[in-house]
Amino acid sequence: MRRVEALLALVAYTALALWWLWPLPSLMATHSAYFSAESPLVVADFYLIVWTLAWGAHALVSAPWGLFHANAFHPSTLSLAYSEHLLGDAPLFAPVYWATGNAILATNVFILATFVLSALAMYALVRRFTGPPAALVGGFFYAFYLWRYDALAHLHMLAVQYFPLVFLLTDRWLEAARRRDGVLLAIALVLQALSSYYLAYALMLAYAPFLPLALWRWRSRLDRRRLVGLLVVFLTLTTVVVVASLPYLRLRQLGLIPSYNREGDPPPIGLVPQIAGREVWRYLTGRGVGPVGYALALVAILPPWRGRQEPWLAGVLVAMLGTLAACGPGIVIGGHEYASPYRLVLGWMPGFGTVRLPTRFVLVAQLGFALLAGLGLGRLLDGGRRWVAWPIACVTIALAIWSFTPLPTLPLHAEVTGDELPAAYRWLAAHGEGRPLLDLPGTAFHEAARRMYLSTVHWLPIVDGYSGYGPRTPGHLDWLARGLPGESALQNLVDTVDIGWVLVHRNALPSAEAARWRGPFPRGLEPAGEWGGDLLLRVTRAVVQDRRANLLNPLRTPGGVPLEPLVECPGALRLAAPPPDPWPPQAPRQVQVDVLNLGGRPWPAFGFIPRHLVHLRACIGRPDEPPCVSLPIPLPADVPPGGRVRVAATVQGPFWAGPYVLDLRLVQGEDGPLAHCGVAPLRVPIRVAGRGASPPP
Structure with a gap:
């Protein structure tokens, strides 16, 4: 019964x-x-989840020992664990x-x-x-x-x-x-x-x-x-x-x-x-x-x-x-x-x-x-x-x-499947030889997530990726590839990361940039196929100065600086120019900050393994209140001994008018502020005023 x-x-x-x-x-x-398809974040999350489920099913029957080494965020390992x-x-x-x-x-x-x-x-x-x-x-x-x-x-x-x-x-x-x-x-x-x-x-x-x-x-x-x-x-x-x-x-x-319960993090x-x-x-x-x-x-x-x-x-x-x-x-x-x-x-x-x-x-x-x-x-x-x-x-x-009631109507979204999938990806499924793929141009995060879904056709390693905790490597490699198909840019790219294929979506490029991809191409970049606006090229360029192991080295930055806590770090922060006076309310403004290393050891600052990387924090707070909190701002290079690195920091203006302090400080990963080893915070008085400003409550 x-x-x-x-x-x-x-x-x-x-x-x-x-x-x-x-x-x-x-x-x-x-x-x-699903609802809220007008939100890029929702669309990206959907494709991320579909890709994750598909990768798990694929890996369990093809290479279960490599389950967490998913095909996104090449050359990262453990990329499944970013989500x-x-x-x-x-x-x-x-x-x-x-x-x-x-x-x-x-x-x-x-x-x-x-x-x-x-x-x-x-x-x-x-x-x-x-x-x-x-x-x-x-x-x-x-x-x-x-x-x-x-x-x-x-x-x-x-x-x-x-x-x-x-x-x-x-x-x-x-x-x-x-x-x-x-x-x-x-x-x-x-x-x-x-x-x-x-x-x-x-x-x-x-x-x-x-x-x-x-x-x-x-x-x-x-x-x-x-x-x-x-x-x-x-x-x-x-x-x-x-x-x-x-x-x-x-x-x-x-x-x-x-972790989102760390002191100093918003x-x-x-x-x-x-x-x-x-x-x-x-x-x-x-x-x-x-x-x-x-x-x-x-x-x-x-x-x-x-x-x-x-x-x-x-x-x-x-x-x-x-x-x-x-x-x-x-x-x-x-x-x-x-x-x-x-x-x-x-x-x-x-x-x-x-x-x-x-x-x-x-x-x-x-x-x-x-x-x-x-x-x-x-x-x-x-x-x-x-x-x-x-x-x-x-x-x-x-x-x-x-x-x-009223129960909202469930919106449908057409997806590319089967024979409608891009022909270039279907060709790579048969002929990709397991070589990593770089899609150009670089794209917004929701389109990167869609590329992850499309990669389920061929399962080749791809540079693109989207995740709540994704590494910064896709943006860096896209920046290196902007000089392609130039010969020097190609050499720099293959010296930095292993790439087997470049797929250029010419319809997504401005006409002047698309014209560069009509050829001729340098040695080591060979056309393999063309489908509408998509041009696929095989990368056969030999490595000359091999830096590939440095990109994600957990022991040192790509520039060779050891990733370890700084015990002594004499230095200073300086503004390259005075801040706006007055600072417009609720307005983002860019300030140029010079990071000075007055000691004899370099500071690790540029890299893709956040542990021990020095970064800048910049925000605006009240003079009589505890230091404000902000997200980390990465430095564009390691800070050499006796040298400086300039950082462009975009800071949001407060809502209320009145006196404030622009708070600038250096922090080394989770090792804490560099104030403990020699770099004092820089607190610059500013005035917020202007049209639209409200008085403090």
Whole structure:
């Protein structure tokens, strides 16, 4: 009977998911569907995720030992670790990709599957404690809500189907200690943790209140088998996550993955309490379970409580903890900011400081609210006639959908697939010989992400790349290639990095630059094919002065300066010209800063391994307030002993008029300010005034 119920629920959720995502199911092989396509960042994130899933599926069957050495950001190694690896999503994505080679089709099947399986998993959890009609409603609220509808571009956040299974299997293991439940619990935990680091942290937050309550519930049955079994499961999870995290730890050690709780760094916009709080409020009031879900959740938590077996208290705690975590480091109430438990988690959870968007933890809150909604309806239906329960469940779902209206139409975006893929890339798939590819001209980050998607045709190493923590090498190599097809530029390029192919998109170049690519070409740059505006050239130029090992050397800069902390660094900062007087309000202005090295050792400053690199920080603050914070400004060269390097720093003017200080200081990676070894900060008084300026509050 339970299997028939589950099959009917599967059919119902599949039909609902097809309707929810329509018209995408009718064009799954050729279109994508997500909101905010006018935002380059959203488009870039979508292509990054599609590429990541496709690379994982490709590498697992071609070269699993090189999984993290993905084809983007050549010549970087461990380039998959510049973003999420998404390995836990492979079971839903990879089979379709292996069968068709169509990453867009595999992505859309993955999206559809996450809706169906998430609902079915919550159905199974709620069904353990109440009847199937209420379980059907609980599954609906877990998978179908507006925040999730809006998140289709960030499809890795949809893969929450294992959360309810972890709760269910934990409860079943503690009840009966069956080996099958223990094995399935380990698999569910591992797959969920490997689906995304955000989801791994969310899983910890959700499991933290549930596990103690489950242990208390089954306290009379706790024995050595149950406790040792849980320990083995957790050790398995920890081992797998640690092994999968080693590449990230290496990049973190090199400074390529930052932590956002460092002193002196401005927080990402997602960690600003006012912004995070506004997004959480938006979720609670209009993007979550809605009024129908809240009403049912309220029924679930009403007294009497004594003797109740269902995990209503776990639902309450999970919903509360998820809401608090989504607010980030501070909770803003009535214009006042209060400390959040989030700060405590920052102190003890490894890697948690890299989280930029805590609002994604509303997924945890939704888990709690959906569980409560199912339990609440089950409580209302308890003792009633069975034939009435199913119509009530259907009406409840219909009312919930009505409360979500107007449901915005899902926009579709045509993608190039199959024979529509660029002919040059398809030719390289057959003849590329594994040699690295440089696309010209360099492009904006969202187009670089699209090139990553297009590289799934041939899987050659590519210079381009997009990621939240990407290295600066693509911009540098594009700068070196701007002199092509000149002979000296070609020689400089091949001496710096291994390149096998150059693909010139002449239609993307100004006419004068495109004319340079009509030939003749220097020795070592040979035309291999031409398709419309795309010109492909084979690079056979011999290396003369081999600098290729220096580009990403973790021990020294490309200029040969050792990457190590500076113990003594006598020096100074000077302005090459006075700052604007007055400084226009809210206006960016460029200041020229001279960095003087008065000692006898060079300072490491120019390179692509951030650890120990000296950089400038420049911002404007009040004279009587602590130093302002700013993002690091890279120096264009190592600072030679007894020499200087000039840096162009763009600084944003304040909103309010009045007296300020232009604060300039040098910082060496995570070693700290150079004030400790000899370079004092430069604080220059300035005056902000002019048309549009507002007086200070």
